[in-house]
Amino acid sequence: MPGTYGDSTRSIKAVGSEAIPGSPIAPPPVPAAAYHLPADEDDSLDSYGRRSNPTWRQLESALARLEGAAGALTFGSGMAAVTSVLRTVAEPGRTLVVPADGYYQVRAYAREYLAPRGVRVVEARCAQMCDAAGDAGTGDVVFAETPSNPGLDVVDLHQLAMICRAGGAMLVVDNTTATPLGQQPLSLGADLVVASATKALAGHHDVLAGYVAGSHPEVMARLERERLLAGPILGSFEAWLVLRSLGSLGLRFERQCQNAAAVALMLRSHPAVRSVRYPGLPDDPSHAVAAVQMRRFGGVVAVELASAATVHELVGRSALLVASTSFGGIHSSVDRRARWGDPVPDGFARLSMGIEDTDDLVSDIEQALGAA
Template identity: 75%
Template sequence: MDGLYGDSTRSVKAVGSEPVPGNPVVAPPVIASTFHLSPDEAQPLDKYGRYSNPTWRQLESALAELEGAAAALVFGSGMAAITSVLRVLAKPGTKLVVPADGYNQVRRYAKEYLASQGVTVVEAESAGMCAAASDADVVLAETPANPGLDVVDLHRLAMDCRRRGSTLVVDNTTATPFGQQPLSLGADLVVASATKALSGHSDLIAGYVAGSHPELMAAVEQERLLAGAILGPFEAWLVLRSLGSAGLRFDRQCQNAQALAVMLRAHPAVRWVRYPGLPDDPSHQVAAQQMKRFGGLVAIELTDADAVHALVDRSALLVASTSFGGIHTSVDRRIRWGDPVSDGFARIALGIEDTDDLISDFERALQ
């Protein structure tokens, strides 16, 4: 695809169909578990719904295009994508580095399952990821990290992994391919939850893996087949449909996040703010080098839990919910889910509301 196109144009083109007269502009979903077989027993492209599906292929082609990958594979959830990759790469006797400040369920899986299988699991915060990778076999980085929004220097980390001969996997959920492209910075694989900003309507769960190493992608595809961690064809079609507006939605979410972070940084009720787009954020310099947009999440600390609850109660626009990337702006007090954060920590996931309305609403709610 032409590199001169903007992200919204890339989104629209990625989900388009071939212009065959009489065919629908938007391809309908193929909802089937069983396909006709050839009488001579030659293997057709589609034979059974756990192996393949035409709607999968269209979505995978679009995701690969957006991530700058040779191929992509869709899964039933972001965790299904991540754990499938880890099962392929983290064999007994290997050393695996996972984010200490990233999504907590990944750490839990590594400690409770992989460690018991003979994998040495090391947890490293974003700032220490490069040091931890110096003697690792597999490195999983999440950047910006969820929920604290620290940033890993992906180019430096990729170079360190290449010298070691280790495999670098990057969770691109927070940034999305509209914010950064880890494969272009040297990552071997990208994993992500498409539940968030890419589908963007808080109504489905999906994940994917993208990469350009044929043998590695084939191994992940085989793991998906055998483990059965597949995405339903209707859900795949919903993600595909949503991708067409994803670039536009994510742009508004980032715009809202930047404006809100600036306002909250100056507000006396807010102890501190983390957002990579702020010029004085500890991660801004690295983020500015590798990110096109800084994402739709803002992390803040208020006085305590009551202050977070009061913020939501006094607001006319905020929704108390977990997950992120939807059209509604939401607030999530992450300590309730086991993240190592303070009692007054809140992750704000920006939606697509008008920026001025959001700023005014936060100012009223914080008074």
């Protein structure tokens, strides 16, 4: 039955084209900047490439199905999606709560762009997000990221949503790290979901994309208008690349989660490791909440080593890890987050697990650390 489909089946069904005899099974990209216009000036049809595109709509339909949303909108990057949402819903005179320990560019945008324009910006760590939301009132916005990037703390979304609803605040959740196969914030009470499709959804280190998903028609219409006027659109070929990748998302994400769990377990007892965070570990501080609201715990592991030099030595001695600042791709990677300004120790690294064979990956990382 459709309601019991597994992740790979859901991914395949989401990107399936209409079963018309003679039509391609895989939908082709539609690169178009302008269209033939009808004489009756019907505004419901495609007219200009910044306004609409058939490939966008196919991808947006798939994303909405995966997120459990009424609709979705694509953007040129994850940050394009985030900033479009914040420009639209965080109005001057209102309060915006953002993670103090989440993705650093969200804080930077709030401080540098929104605060000077009259938005009161409050930064709260994930552990204090519910307390901060308790002070938010009607018209205010709470922006949560869970698991957080890079620390992997988990926010209790059901509790946070109830607090926001009681105060009249809007809850926006960044679902990049978890993906819709790991967590569905809308079902837990969020008003909007934003995410970078650059990461696990596209999954091949070769495209930038973002999206917003939601079920409030008025809010989604305002966001679509913002996209039309500001122009942070996703190219049709890039949209097709993401759509093409979604079909294998279930398989890729399953292996990434499997690899992350195995690597985290090995790191927890390795003498070169000072600390490790992964929501799937039973003794992780976030495990109890994660076990309730997440179906899978993700493909990212946070680890602290002795120093920046130790992180670089890990990469140099590994045959499988690459140094990269993104995550969610098919290649396993390491990113020393202090180099980007995150408030973490110099030896803190975000490990993104790829789709290599689990035993190979665990053995490779273990020997690379052992030689350090």
